[in-house]
Amino acid sequence: MEIFKPCPFCGGRDLRITSRAQPCERTVNALGVDEPLCWYDAYVYCPQCNTRGPLAMGERGQNEVPSRKLAIELWNRRTYDV
Numbered sequence: 001m002e003i004f005k006p007c008p009f010c011g012g013r014d015l016r017i018t019s020r021a022q023p024c025e026r027t028v029n030a031l032g033v034d035e036p037l038c039w040y041d042a043y044v045y046c047p048q049c050n051t052r053g054p055l056a057m058g059e060r061g062q063n064e065v066p067s068r069k070l071a072i073e074l075w076n077r078r079t080y081d082v
């Protein structure tokens with residue numbers, strides 16, 4: 001279960017998460033072997049006030065799920081916990 005903190009601007013709790021698969025890039029390593037580079041990005045947003053949280057970029061080899069988890073961590077990170 002994914003737990004979002006409420007929106008820091010409007011207090012909204014009806015939050016959404018968007019994740020997108022980015023186009024794969026073709027890379028070749030030192031041995032001449034293809035290593036496709038595929039990643040996801042994801043962010044939490046608040047449809048009440050149209051605020052977007054920080055963009056979480058999945059690193060090489062990651063799939064969609066860690067990107068979504070990171071997006072929630074970034075959304076939930078606050079300088080002062082209220």
Ligand SMILES: [Zn+2]
Pocket residue numbers: 007008009010011012046047048049050051
């Ligand atoms: Zn909001």
